[in-house]
Amino acid sequence: MAASLPGAGRRLLCCLFLCLLLSAAVRAATLHHEWEISYQFKSPDCVRKLAVTINGQTPGPTIRATQGDTVVVRVSNSLLTENVAIHWHGIRQIGTPWADGTEGVTQCPILPGDVFTYTFVVDRPGTYMYHAHYGMQRSAGLNGLIIVAAAPGGRDAEPFAYDGEHDVLLNDWWHNSTYEQATGLASVPIRWVGEPHSLLINGRGTFNCSAAVAGTCDATLSECAAPVFDVVPGKTYRFRIASLTSLSALNFEIEGHPMTVVEADGHYVKPFVVDSLSIYSGETYSVLIKADHQDPTRNYWLASNVVSRQPGTPTGTAVLSYLGAPRGPPPTPPPAGRAWNDTMYRFQQSVATVAHPAHVEPPPPRADRTILLLNTQNKIDGRIKWALNNVSFTLPHTPYLVAMKNGLLGAFDQRPPPETYAHQTYDIYAVQKNPNTTTSNGLYRLRFGSVVDVVLQNANxxxxxxxxxxxWHLHGHDFWVLGYGIGRFDPAVHPATYNLRDPVLKNTVAVHPYGWTALRFKADNPGVWAFHCHIEAHFFMGMGVVFEEGIERIAELPPEIMGCGKTKGGH
Amino acid sequence: MAASLPGAGRRLLCCLFLCLLLSAAVRAATLHHEWEISYQFKSPDCVRKLAVTINGQTPGPTIRATQGDTVVVRVSNSLLTENVAIHWHGIRQIGTPWADGTEGVTQCPILPGDVFTYTFVVDRPGTYMYHAHYGMQRSAGLNGLIIVAAAPGGRDAEPFAYDGEHDVLLNDWWHNSTYEQATGLASVPIRWVGEPHSLLINGRGTFNCSAAVAGTCDATLSECAAPVFDVVPGKTYRFRIASLTSLSALNFEIEGHPMTVVEADGHYVKPFVVDSLSIYSGETYSVLIKADHQDPTRNYWLASNVVSRQPGTPTGTAVLSYLGAPRGPPPTPPPAGRAWNDTMYRFQQSVATVAHPAHVEPPPPRADRTILLLNTQNKIDGRIKWALNNVSFTLPHTPYLVAMKNGLLGAFDQRPPPETYAHQTYDIYAVQKNPNTTTSNGLYRLRFGSVVDVVLQNANxxxxxxxxxxxWHLHGHDFWVLGYGIGRFDPAVHPATYNLRDPVLKNTVAVHPYGWTALRFKADNPGVWAFHCHIEAHFFMGMGVVFEEGIERIAELPPEIMGCGKTKGGH
Incomplete structure (x- = not known):
């Protein structure tokens, strides 16, 4: 075609092509990180405890990148006797399903002394996270933020403006080790670790030293001093807020400053204002606040409080510090947050979260397949478990990705889990008469390119x-959130109420008490993907499922993900 | 040859051969064990702590076998995120060097969810042990006894008689996890865990609950009740006594009952009588006592006390219960043991331990090679280490056995560590002027069949x-203990004083403070074998070396020992 153009036109085209190439080369950087994972004594809430750290830190370093960049993280395991795997939460891993970091699903764990390199593209701007995805290791401190800026001038540029940015990573924290927590969960009777000892903001919290074991708590450590977020009066700030709690649903507020929600899980949302933000483990939000309080001569609290469970943990705090105001804590007591059992407040935020008008990605009008999942608490041999459609999930010891791609028979249960439950008769408000259940590591195989609806039903x-x-968090995809309800989901009624106009895309979504949540996604990302409750203890106790799609479209797997179970010896 | 015999002779020969076959079949049993390794909450000293257990128990089950038996232990790792490896302490693994269970030396660790089967022959009668050999995992509770009876009527029959037998496994115990202990050792400055909280006898000890964290201690648990050893007045008992302490040298006594030492590390010794037995981690002894105390109407203490370090741990106790005496603790306070710094008492026991006259195995008259090892405490980047000839040992992440057999280059340092040190000038009584050292995972390659002397020199x-x-414990061999001394070893003088007449064979031997110990072994067991201080923290900090011999004589290695480091993918 170029041959038919006159000389000047050809030169112009060449030049344009070169410009495009150059601009792509400039934009799409490759960012290298070297991480050493080790146990270190840390005092995040002033109480000394062993934590799993990255280069000696918990939370780990924030990964900052620009849309289109390739992130390369070389992970070296120095945990002595414990393995590790790291999940890049919210990154879809398109073309790199082996880099999802989910032990048992996409890779074998990384052994002590071994090095494993994660390489993936961050294709969308937004606020994401990373964390350990192995046993209950996430709770031990291996976590951090991934912040991806929009490509300059691209169509994903932010539909809002701000003068400055602050990043807030929320967590909960126990003084018990994850080994104690996990062993307690598997004990008969269950030995529950109890409510968190502290709530952390950017890895810092405050425990009352007088309640700590003698010699372990030091309230004067700078390591546990409340984080301070500086603001200049009159300016607008974007707060990126992310939660990696093990257990807690949180209510987050910035005292006296209404927040305009503008982003959720990496997607721009139709702005709406809240006094306090409900945020669940696995979710991220961006909010805008204006530093325009009528009294700019003092400081204000950032506060996180437990909701959805009767709280037993003090408020997590940080300080919003106005330029010119004296340093130090605000003069008021920290906000106590919304009533913990105010479900409707939280439900309303869920419903209010829809796509930004200029960034609507319409969902396919109908699903090819609908999976109804009833979420119940159960028992097996006296051990408490969680189950979906009366199947409690267990991870296989051979990663599905390798087992399925390489045809390793016997690596997992070949029978698919049930597609539905007795939705017409199951009484979601009653205690189950027979709570006994069974375990399985079977998975759902999805037709490549098909549209899948999943409805999660919560029960007593x-x-x-x-x-x-x-x-609930889905790996490898975002899903459209089509609807929420409180009560029994009726497949004959509720689908007609779905929001097909401007549903938000998310990777993590709340299922409210006695409620249901409906979501839709396209099975168009070849790989094997976990979908599970992001409460660490719940996934450990079986609250999860796994989807496979397009396994046949995946090229040869990197041998580095193998070495365990039936892949020992490098099948 | 049989063809030249007359018919009756042939029949006789056939019959004899059949008898031999049958008797071998009867004698040499194959003993199968199924072990599941998991974390469980245990209260060995009345304080609840997470322990690594075998089938829910710590110590694990005692393996009882008869000389010549094959022991098969199928180990299933249920530790969730932690690997495991089990060493069979004192079993030489002749023909099965891959079953020695030493992570980094003879195998890759066993991953969670994996099963590994150890198969080995117990070729000699005696008292042996097993324990984890991975990081500092042994301290977490994975340990137990192996008791091998002499083949009936064989030449290894015991040269002593007794009416009953009791088994005593000694240990020390901390309430801190092994992760805390190991991380503390690697911290700058070092965060030393401190003296043991308790001394255990058969996995039971007594901590003073008033000193424990509230809610963790329960002195009424049967789990931590003092073990009771029943005796009938007038009878003679064999006590098999084994120590797997992490740290402590122990003084063990049975109140009011002199002990006749008859076995050490699986070898019969020339009987000698002690009031209290000095026993070091990794050692086993058998002693005979007669239940002939002048007052058989009361009970007596078994007591273990820390020696060689200033003690900070209460006496470990159990009860010797005379038939007919009332149940319950003895009326006296438990014996406090010898003065902790009475080195000469302990030295004298070392020297008194020689081979039983009817079971002398004379050592080769001279060595082909002598390795002098100076044992010093050092520093690397501010971290405290231990070193031999100024090299602090580190384990490679690819097991030597696989790396050497399969020629995997770069798996470890190819430069051998030094054979000697400046023995003429080094002042063993002074603090080193420059304690800095380097690490290496180089090893000593021994000519197959050669006779090797090792002299260990202790210093300030x-x-x-x-x-x-x-x-110091040697894997894969017993060694002759040729001599001990206090002070500087002089290779021009001391070898002339070696006991070449009736030295005892052992697998673990003490090097006394400021002292030296000389030992000799024949490098005739194809394999790669660790030789290290059996104090868990000391090996972790570099106090060990490795020997290789006859690697070329080993048949194909089982792939099950591979999967880590450069053996990932099954090289």
Whole structure:
């Protein structure tokens, strides 16, 4: 075609092509990180405890990148006797399903002394996270933020403006080790670790030293001093807020400063204002605040409080510091947050979170397949478990990705889990008469390119009058959130109420107490992907499923993900 | 040849052969064990702590076998995120060097979810042990006894008689996890865990609950009740006594009952009588006592006390219960043991331990090679280490056995460590002027069949006027203990004093404070074998070396020992 153009036109075209190439080369950087994972004594809430750290730090370093960049993280395991795997939460891993970092699903764990390199493209701007995805290791401190800026001048540029940015990573924290927590969960009777000892903001919290074991707590450590976020009066700030709690649903507020929600899980949302933000483990939000309080001569609290469970943990705090105001804590007591059982407040935020008008990605109008998942608390041999459609999930010891790609028979249960449950008769408000269940590591195989609806139905727990919020996280995809409800989902009625106009895309979504949540995604990312409650203890106790799609489209797998189970010896 | 015999002769020969076959079949049993390794909450000293258990128990089950039996232990790792490896302490693994269970030397660690089967022959009668050999995992509770009876009527029959037998496994115990201990050792400055909280006898000890963290201690648990050893007045008992302490040298006594030492590390010794037995980590002894106390109407203490370090741990106790005496603790306070710094008492026991006259195995008259090892405390980048000839040992992440057999280059340092040190000038009584050292994972390659002498020289530590006892354990062999001394070893003088007449064979031997110990072994067991201080923290900090011999004589290695480091992918 170029041959038919006159000389000047050809030169112009060449020049344009070169410019495009150059601009792509400039934009799409490759960012190298070297991480050493080790245990270190840390005092995040002033109480000394062993933590799993990255280069000696918890939280680990924030990965900052620009849309289109390639991130390369060379992970070296120095945990002595413990393995590790790191998940890049919210990164879809398109073309790199082996880099998802999910032990048992996409890779074998990384052994002590071994080095494993994660390489992936961050293709969308937004606020993401990373964390350990092996046993209950995430709770031990291996976590951090991934912040991806929009490509300059691209169509994903932010539809809002601000003068400065602050990043807030929320967490909960126990003084018990993850080994103690996990062993307690698997004990008969269950030995529950109890409510978190502290809530952390950017890895810092405050425990009351008088309640600590003698000699372990030091309230004067700078390591546990409340984080300070500086603002200049009159300016607008973007706060990126992310939660990697093990257990806690949180209510987050910035005292006296309404927040305009503008981003959720890497997607721009139709702005709406809240006094306090409900945020669940696995979620990220961006909010805008204006530093325009009528009294700019003092400081204000950032506060996180437990909701959805009766709280037993003090407020997590940080300080919003106005330029010119004296340093130090605000003069008021920290906000106590919304009532913990104010489900409707949280439900309303869920419903209010829809796509930004200029960034609507319409969902396919209908699903090819609908999977209804009833989420119940169960028992096996006296051990408490969670189950979906009466199947409690267990991870296989051979990663699905390798087992399926390489045809390793017997690596997992070949029978698919059930697609539905007795939705017409199951009483979600009652304690189950027979809570016994079975385990399986079977998975759902999805037709490549098909549209899948999943409806998660929450029910009563083993104790009467108790149902909790479960934040479900999908790997490898974003999904459209089509609807929420409180009560029994009826497939004959509720689909007609779905929001097909401007549903938000997310990777993590709340299922409210006694409620249901409907979501839709396209099975167009070849790989094997976990979908599970992001409460660490719940996934450990079986609250998860796994999807496979397009396994046949994946090229040869990197041998580095193998070495365990049936892949020992490098099959 | 049989063809030239007359018919009756042939029949007789056939019959004899059949008898031999049958008797071998009867004698040489194959003993199968199924072990699941998991974390469990245990209260060995009445304080609840997470322990690594075998089938829910710590110590694990005692393996009882008869000389010539094949022991098969199928180990299933249920530690969730932690690997494991199990060493069969004192079993030489002739023909099965891959079953020695030493992570980094003979195998890759066993991953969570994996199963590994150890198969080995117990070719000699005696008292042996097993324990984890990975990081500092042994201290977490994975340990137990192996008791091998002499083949009936064989030449290894015991040269002593007794009416009953009791087994005593000694240990020390901390409430801190092994992760805390190991991280503390690697911290700058060092965060030393401190003296043991308790001394255990058969996995039971007594901590003073008033000193424990509230809610963790329960003195009424049967789990931590003092073990009781029943005796009938007038009878003679064999006590098999084994120590797997992490740190402590022990003084063990049975109140009011002199002990006749008859076995050490699986070898019969010339009987000698002690009031209390000095026993170091990695050693086993058998003693005979007669239940002939003048007052058989009461009970007596078994007591273990820390020696060689200034003790900070209460006496470990159990009860010797005379038939007919009332149950319950003895009326006296438990014996406090010998003065902790009475080195000469311990030295004398070492020297008194020689081969039983009817079971002398004379050593080769001279060595083909002599390795002198100076044992010093050192520093690297501010971290405290131990070193031999100024090289602090580190384990490679690819097991030597696989790396050497399969020629995997770069798996470890090819330069051998030094054979000697400046023995004529080094002042063993002084603090080193420059304690800095380097690490290496180089090893000593021994000519197959050669006779090797090793002299271990103890020196002053980083603090003035301080030198400790180090029990050194050799894998894959027994060694003749040729001599001990206090002071500087002189290769021109001391070899002439060696006991070449009736030295005892052992697998673990003490090097006394400021002292030296000379030993000899024949490098005739194809494999790669660790030789190290059996104090868990000391090997972790570099106090060890490795020997290789006859690697070329080993048949194909089982692929099950591979999967880590450069053996990932099954090279």
């Amino acid at each position: 727990m083993l104790d009467a009058n108790k149902s909790e919020t479960h934040p | 530590m980083l603090d003035a006027n301080k030198s400790e006892t180090h029990p």
